[in-house]
Amino acid sequence: MENFDNLHCPICGSELIDAEMEGEVEGEKVYYNGLYCAACEDVQATAIQDYNEEQANRKYRxxxxxxxxxxxxxxRExxxxxxQELSRILGFPDDYWTFWESGTMPTRAQSNLIRLLRRRSNYALLKAIYAATIVKQQLRRRAPDLEDGVDVMMMYNEDDMVDIGF
Ligand SMILES: [Zn+2]
Structure with missing residues (x-):
């Protein structure tokens, strides 16, 4: 809540009211704890609107x-x-990760995939699968006549291999 000076309205300086509010996210009704300036009534400061929108958004997520x-x-940190590399490792277009960090809502499937990366072994596996597909593309470019059925094995830790068949 660093945008607000001790919970005072940026327009008129009145003390803001903490209230349960109703909003809509992705066409769905959500109730959230928002802020409201009684003095400004219908014309709430942009910072307050943004704050409330973010609260509604968090509730929905x-x-x-x-x-x-x-x-x-x-x-990511x-x-x-x-x-960009994380987008590619998960199989999305390069800019997806940046979009998610900037507020684009991930789908549930995307969220679950991203969650898998919380475990380093999952990250290593997905990265190895991605690396294997790159190797495969490079080999295919160098040897366009390569028979199908040639395997590309990628080591991703001591015990496991990723097997990408052609
Ligand atoms: Zn006000």
Whole structure:
């Protein structure tokens, strides 16, 4: 709530009221704890509107098990990986990870995939699968006549291999 000076309205300076509010996210009704300036009534400050929108958004994400931009950013920082690379490892277009961190709502399937990355062994496996597909593409480019059925094995830890068949 760093946008508000001790919970005072940025327009008129009145003390803000903490209230249960009703909003809509993705066509669905949500109730959330928002802020309201009684003096400004219908014309609430943009910062208050943004704050309320974010609260409604968080409520919706919690309800549907969707990750927040913050938790998505934390996973990237934990892995120390670049956002484009993470998009590719999961099989999405390059800019998806950045979109999620900037507030684009991930689907439940996308959220679950991102969650898998919280475990380093999952990250290593997905990265190896991605690396194997790149190797496969490079081999195919170098040897267009290569027979189908040639396996590309990628080591991703001591015990496991990723097997990408042609
Ligand atoms: Zn006000």
């Amino acid at each position: 919690r309800r549907h098990g969707l990750l927040t931009p913050d938790s998505i950013r934390h996973i 934990y892995l120390g990986e670049d956002p």
